[in-house]
Amino acid sequence: MGCALSRLFQATLGIVSLATLLQGASADKPPERPRPPPPLANAQLAPSLKAAADRDRIALHALEPLSDELVEGDFTVAWVGASDPKGNRQWLIQFRRSTATQAEQTAARNREKKKYLSWGPTVTFKSDVQALDLWIAGPVTVGASAKSPEIAPVQRVRVLAPADYLQLGLDNSLRVDQHMHRRFIALRKADPTFKPSHIYALDKPIKPANIVHAKAVADRIQFTPEMERAWIGGFVALEAFYDLAHDVPAIRAIASVAIDRPSILKLSKIATGTHFVTSFGLGQTRLIDPATIGLIPVSTESFDAPFSFAFGDDPIVTGLMVVTKPMPPLDTTAGILAMIAVHPEDATRQVHIALISAVRGKGSRP
Numbered sequence: 001m002g003c004a005l006s007r008l009f010q011a012t013l014g015i016v017s018l019a020t021l022l023q024g025a026s027a028d029k030p031p032e033r034p035r036p037p038p039p040l041a042n043a044q045l046a047p048s049l050k051a052a053a054d055r056d057r058i059a060l061h062a063l064e065p066l067s068d069e070l071v072e073g074d075f076t077v078a079w080v081g082a083s084d085p086k087g088n089r090q091w092l093i094q095f096r097r098s099t100a101t102q103a104e105q106t107a108a109r110n111r112e113k114k115k116y117l118s119w120g121p122t123v124t125f126k127s128d129v130q131a132l133d134l135w136i137a138g139p140v141t142v143g144a145s146a147k148s149p150e151i152a153p154v155q156r157v158r159v160l161a162p163a164d165y166l167q168l169g170l171d172n173s174l175r176v177d178q179h180m181h182r183r184f185i186a187l188r189k190a191d192p193t194f195k196p197s198h199i200y201a202l203d204k205p206i207k208p209a210n211i212v213h214a215k216a217v218a219d220r221i222q223f224t225p226e227m228e229r230a231w232i233g234g235f236v237a238l239e240a241f242y243d244l245a246h247d248v249p250a251i252r253a254i255a256s257v258a259i260d261r262p263s264i265l266k267l268s269k270i271a272t273g274t275h276f277v278t279s280f281g282l283g284q285t286r287l288i289d290p291a292t293i294g295l296i297p298v299s300t301e302s303f304d305a306p307f308s309f310a311f312g313d314d315p316i317v318t319g320l321m322v323v324t325k326p327m328p329p330l331d332t333t334a335g336i337l338a339m340i341a342v343h344p345e346d347a348t349r350q351v352h353i354a355l356i357s358a359v360r361g362k363g364s365r366p
Contacts, residue, residue: 045060045079045090045092046090046138046140046142046148046152047148048140048148048149048150048151048152049090049091049092049137049138049140049152051150051151051152052092052137052151052152052153052154053077053092053137055151056135056154058077058092058094058135058137058357059077059357059359060077060092060356060357061356061357062077062357062358062359063296063297063298063357063358063359064358064359064360065360066298066299066300066327066328066329066330066358067327067328067360068327068328069328070097070130070163070328070331071097071328071329071360071361071362072097072098072099072361073096073097073098073360073361073362074096074097074328074329074332074359074360074361075094075095075096075097075329075332075357075358075359075361076094076095076329076330076332076333076355076357076358076359077092077093077094077095077355077356077357078092078093078094078095078333078353078354078355078356079091079092079353079354079355079356080092080093080138080254080351080352080353081351081352082139082254082257082258082350082351082352083257083348083349083350084257084343084346084348084349084350085348085349087141087142087143088141088142088143089138089139089140089141089142090138090139090140090142091136091137091138091139091140091250091254092135092136092137092138092152093134093135093136093137093251094134094135094136094357095132095134095332095333096132096133096134096135096332096361097130097131097132097328097329097332097361098130098131098132098133098158099130099131100129100130100131100160101131104129104131104160105128105129107160111126111127111128111129111162112124112125112126112127113125113126113127113165113236114203115201115202115203115232115235115236116201116202116203116204116205116206117200117201117206117214117218117228117232118198118199118200118201118202118206118210118211118214118218119198119199119211119214119215119217119218119219119223120206120211120214120215120218121225121228122205123228123229123232123233125164125165125168125233125236126164127162127163127164127165128162128163128164129160129161129162129163130160130161130162130163131158131159131160131161132158132159132160132161132244132332133156133157133158134155134156134157134158134159134248134251135154135155135156136154136155136156136157136248136250136251137152137153137154138152138153139152140152155250157248157250159244159247159248160247161240161243161244162240163331165236165237165239165240165334166237166240166241166244166326166331166332166333166334167237167326167331167334168233168234168236168237168326168334169230169233169234169237169325169326169335170234170237170238170280170321170323170326170334170335170336171234171300171301171302171303171323171324171325171326171335172230172231172233172234173230173231173232173233173234173235173237173280173281174234174280174281174285174303174305174323175230176227176230176231176234177231177280177281177282177283177285177305178281178283178285179227180196180199180221180231180283181283181285183220183221183222184196184221184283187220194220196217196221197213197217198210198213198214198217199214199217199218199221200214201232201235234280235278235280237326237334237335238278238280238334240334241333241334241336254351255341255351257343257349257350257351258317258319258341258342258343258349258350258351259309259316259317259341259343260314260315260316260317260343260344260345277309277310277311277312278307278308278309279306279307279308279309279310280305280306280307280321281305281306281307282305282306284305284306285303285304285305286303286304286305287301287302287303288302288303288304288322289302290302290322290324290337290338293322293338294354295322295337295338295354295355296337296355296356296357296358298324298330298337298358300324300325300327301324301325302322302323302324302337303322303323303324304320304321304322304323305320305321305323306318306319306320307319307320307321314344315344316344317341317342317343317344318341318342318344319339319340319341319342320339320340321336321338321339322336322337322338322339323335323336323337324337328360329358329359329360329361330355330358333355336353336355337354337355338352338353338354338355339351339352339353340352340353
């Protein structure tokens with residue numbers, strides 16, 4: 001499943017569609033959507049996870065002032081909970097910044113990324129590599145009849161990540177999403193026949209005939225080059241965070257709880273041109289105070305927004321993210337404070353993620 005899922009996600013991020021943005025939105029505010037429960041609302045940290053963190057001196061429930069400077073040793077800690085017919089399980093994951101060796105820098109992937117916007121511009125992103133040392137405790141099964149070890153098992157994994165991509169900011173992408181929604185509402189009021197179609201991005205050049213259609217819509221949205229880069233930059237950041245997680249089998253296995261494994265029939269459609277679609281925000285972005293839902297009380301502006309990945313019209317996963325400005329050390333998770341991912345066919349299969357620590361390192365700049 002791992003290799004196929006990796007290809008699926010890469011294809012997913014190849015196209016970003018806004019065609020459904022205004023479905024059901026006839027007022028000046030976005031349509032109401034159900035709010036999932038706070039990530040920590042019905043869960044307590046498993047004692048064996050805390051024991052592992054105490055033994056290895058992993059700081060829990062700690063928040064230090066954020067900064068613009070990257071420092072070696074910066075780290076965040078995420079609590080992860082998963083539920084499916086097999087039961088409820090928990091993990092703790094520390095993402096700790098380290099300095100990449102010369103050999104690691106030479107072997108680094110994804111040093112440059114180009115995104116082709118449907119209305120003509122090409123946006124290029126470049127990044128240096130940084131190393132992240134992951135400390136993963138778990139899984140621990142929780143429940144009335146569960147037998148947990150006194151100290152949870154721990155894995156240590158080193159991964160390479162494009163530092164600049166993780167710092168692009170999902171929050172900036174959502175600010176553009178809010179602007180686009182406001183423009184769409186205004187344009188629909190002025191012209192009820194207006195449709196926000198043809199606005200998307202691909203990883204390959206777009207046909208000139210398609211650009212003509214999209215440019216007419218983009219001009220009415222009033223994109224600036226800064227907005228274009230901020231909007232698509234959020235998807236690059238999301239892709240970088242996924243790549244980081246996908247490189248670690250233990251984290252990939254957690255994600256599989258909520259992600260629908262596409263059938264062979266769906267996979268075969270790749271050759272026929274069916275697209276994978278990423279949706280993020282879709283005019284339903286909202287400002288939020290993370291502390292009100294049990295998250296770490298960061299001082300930077302934060303948003304919650306729905307997301308989904310789909311193969312054509314078939315959803316692969318749906319959910320909600322809470323994001324903020326990726327100031328170090330929060331850039332180690334691309335500014336994602338929390339995430340709830342739900343399987344599209346079985347709502348009992350869920351993965352909840354919430355940052356519970358963000359601590360500055362004591363070393364030098366990598």
